[in-house]
Amino acid sequence: MSALNAESTAFRAALEVVRAVEPRIADAIAQELTDQRESLKLIASENYASPAVLLAMGNWLSDKYAEGTIGRRFYAGCQNVDTVEAVAAEHATALFGAPHAYVQPHSGIDANLVAYWAILADRVEAPALAKVGKRNVNDMTDAEWAELRQAFGNQRMLGMSLDAGGHLTHGFRPNISGKMFDQRSYGVDPATGQIDYDGLRAAAAEFKPLVIVGGYSAYPRKVNFRIMREIADEVGATFMVDMAHFAGLVAGKVFTGDFDPVPHAHIxxxxxxxxxxGPRGGMVLCGPELADQVDRGCPMVLGGPLSHVMSAKAVALAEARRPEFQDYARRIVENSQALAAGLTSRGATVVSGGTDNHLVLIDVDKYGLTGRQAEQALLDSGIVTNRNSIPQDPNGAWYTSGIRVGTPALTTRGLGTGEMDVIAELMHTVLSQTSPAGSKAKYDLDPALAERVSKQATELLADFPLYGSVTL
Incomplete structure (x- = not known):
């Protein structure tokens, strides 16, 4: 049986089994494939996993409890989970050049929590135990434990501000990280829209954080991690990088040297x-000095590992080690830069004047719109984006003044720089023909124009079939 027939047979059979129990779920799954095939997915944080990755999640590994880690489980009968976790970690360390990989986190937030608590255990708990001559916290007296808990709550974090492109998990109050740490932010130079490293150095020297966090969710430029590590060393901070958005560019060797976080960060x-x-999930990379603490992620902050997702991670990481993945990563950036250039040439304002990575941040205030109005108008027109804050955003984090777009998903489908220019034209057409209508959420857009653009988007995608080997 050919791979094409095998994939179609596998997904058809799976849907038939599901439909026999709950047809509404089978219909929703099938409709999702149709919707994704017909829309321009420009969500910077989304992609299309391969059929092999998707199929690796639907198996008997889902039935296993496997708290602990390889060879040290709290449940018996985990030998196959050990194999899966070991293979995923093997691919991760080889792909990123990291000494140690922990592949259990269920999400990026979980991965960050594991990292934060590993740092706290290393920098706060271990010295406290040494001070009282105890081996672990269970040996502490109630008074010693109370003192340690107080120490945990007095640590400082320095992370990128939300409007500059940072993430909620980098110490902001709505997230648990903002409750764990006393947080301050570094930002970007208003003139360039790029990280102000001198300002970061000054903030670190004044604030003296335990942790400096690098990485972003809406910053369109490379980050010099060598400089950030130097700053961390100057103030005795642990340097952590959240590379969730650009991990594929690191894996694909687009970001190397000073721009590859793995050689420079502690974690x-x-x-x-x-x-x-790959599949939805998280991962932590570190050196041997933090490995033992990181491996305690379950049960420290994680529930039982999702063994079926770890198997899909192993498949995705194996795919990323293939030479063609480097070509894919390179094309992501080429497409992102072409999209930014196409928008700019049509009069749009692109934050920082361009992009070095997979995403473009558009200031839609120049169109007289809020991000929420622009997001919905584009969605009406078959273009899926998300609203996002921009530096010094006057509309705040809910309505915003920006739209974030990314090219990983459309690059997976095979679209190139020529198609990015067409997409820039479609986006500009919608945004320039949309007008506010009485509130920061309401807007006016001619339905006929939205329908025409949506049809053009579908026609553009016709030459780039999604999951072309799968027919339902």
């Missing part, structure tokens, strides 16, 4: 989807 976290094109 690196990532998701395994986004530009890495």
């Amino acid at each position: 690196v976290t990532t998701t395994t989807h986004k530009s890495l094109r």
Whole structure:
């Protein structure tokens, strides 16, 4: 049986089994494939996992409890989970050049929590235990434990501000990280829209954080991690990088040297989807000095590992080690830069004047719109994006003044720089013909124009079939 027939047979059979129990779920799954095939997916944090990755999640590994880690489980009968976790970690360390990989986190937030608590255990708990001559916290007296808990709550974090492109998990109050740490932010130079390293150095020297966090969710430029590590060393901070958004560009050797976080950071976290094109999940990379603490992620902050997802991570990481993945990563950036150029040539304002990575941030205030109005108008027109804050955003984090777009998913489909220029034209057409209508959420857009653009988007995608080997 050919691979094409095998994949179609596998997904058809799976849907038939599901439909026999709950047809509404089978219909929703099938409709999702149709919807994704027909829309321009420009969500910077989304991608299309391969059939092999998707199929690796639907298996009997889902039935296993496997708290602990390889060879040290709290449940018996985990020998196959050990194999899966070991293979995933083997691919991760080889792909990123990291000494140690922990592949259990269920998400990027979970990966960050594991990293934060590993740092706290290394920098706060271990010295406290040494001070009182105890081996672990269970041996502490109630008074000693109370003192340690107080120490945990007095640590400082320095991370990128939300409007500059940072993430909620980098110490902001709505997230648990903002409750764990006393947080301050570094930002970007208003003139360039790029990281102000001198300002970061000054903030670190004044604030003296325990942790400096690098990485972003909406920053369109490379980051010099060598400089950031120097700053961390100057103030005695642990340097952590969240590379969830750009892990695929690191894996694909687009970001190397000063722009590859793995050689410079003490600890690196990532998701395994986004530009890495794997299943939804997380991962932590570190050196031997933090490995033991990281491996305690379950049960420290994680529930039982999702063994079926770890198997899909192993498949995705194996795919990312193939030479063609480097070509894919290179094309992501080429497409992103072409999209930015196409928008700019049509009068749009692109934050920082361009992009070095997979995403473009558009200031839609120049169109007289809020991000929420622009997001919905584009969605009406078959273009899926998300609203996002921009530096010094006057509309805040809910309505925003920006739209974030990314090219990993459309690059997976095979679209190139020529198609990016067409997409820039479609986006500009919609945004320039949309007008506010009385609130920061409401807008006016001619339905006929939206329908025409949506049809053009579908026609553009016709030459780039999604999951072309799968027919339902």
